[in-house]
Amino acid sequence: MTDHWIIKLFIYALMLGIVFSLGSGMYYLLFAKEQSQKTVKALTVRISLSIGLFILLFIAFAMGWIRPHNLLP
Template sequence: MKIVAIILLLIILITLGRALLQMVRGGRSTQMVKALTLRVGLSIVLFLLLLIAYGVGWIHPNA
């Protein structure tokens, strides 16, 4: 579970970087919007995955 969360976080950071590069270069805004949309979607998936993992008992909060 930890590996999946770390991989998703890295992919989220990569898509954020791609959107930043598109913004700095002044390129097509559609590519930037697609990258940001993908980032938001992956963030929601990660959040739901963490909620499900907590509900099932795969992860536990620290005391």
């Protein structure tokens, strides 16, 4: 079976984007003067990335591109 490294790369990129968006939302919440709009935008991006990651994981698992812990034949 071939290793689908492109899918894993997308998964890691989305996870990194989620962490970055969460950090920027925390920064805007703590230090920005116009915190409301920037915080909401950063957290909206985080939620969108999380939903996108969830959908990508479902599709990749259904297509057989990824397997959880290589347990399935």
